[in-house]
Amino acid sequence: MRELDNECCDMRGLLGFLVLFLLSKKPMHGQEIANELAKRRGEKPSPGTIYPALKSLKDLGFLSEEKGGKTITYKLTPKGEKALEIAKKRFTRTFLGVIT
Amino acid sequence: MRELDNECCDMRGLLGFLVLFLLSKKPMHGQEIANELAKRRGEKPSPGTIYPALKSLKDLGFLSEEKGGKTITYKLTPKGEKALEIAKKRFTRTFLGVIT
């Protein structure tokens, strides 16, 4: 029951969802995403967490990449936008009333 | 990445949190909780999911029981209320802006 443990530091199974959500605000590269996640949950996800997550989302066709020097900027594909909308509906219905 | 799969039917690691939240609205017994969860996420959690979750929350001191005939009504303890408030703060900060 990690979600009720204050020492907990994982995303509780919603990392991919959060990454999609963050990228829907603006395209970012991996470290920017990791830093944004750090602001939200208090701890920065490790490279072994964030890059496999980005790879999964890319493999699902939800993200496209643009390489520029040292970084890779990710943004949502139309398919990714659609997936995010569906996931947001589910999330909203499930957690209705929790965020006041 | 179950949270982005429409066929997905688990609670994505937030079952305990949701149960605490639901019980903060009103005391319920196991089946009532399961039915409420079914309304929110579309599928009723199995007995092997809900009862171990209730036991964990009880073992953490977050719930108290009251037996009545065939059912056991659960309600939050003060400790459970406190844990819920903390978890809600974390949840809100993490998912800020997702629910519009």
Next chain:
DNA sequence: TTATATATATCGGACATCCAATATAATTTG
């Protein structure tokens, strides 16, 4: 050029979550 820093990538495994199957107990129905 060499050293350092930053960004990305991969893999193995520890751990938690949740379910299917099964069992027990209490109540209701015939």
Next chain:
DNA sequence: CAAATTATATTGGATGTCCGATATATATAA
């Protein structure tokens, strides 16, 4: 009472998530 129904309980295991360790590549500094 016997059968059926409903609620609760347990446990073994399949699966997914995330991290630590490690590696590679690119850019910058000395």
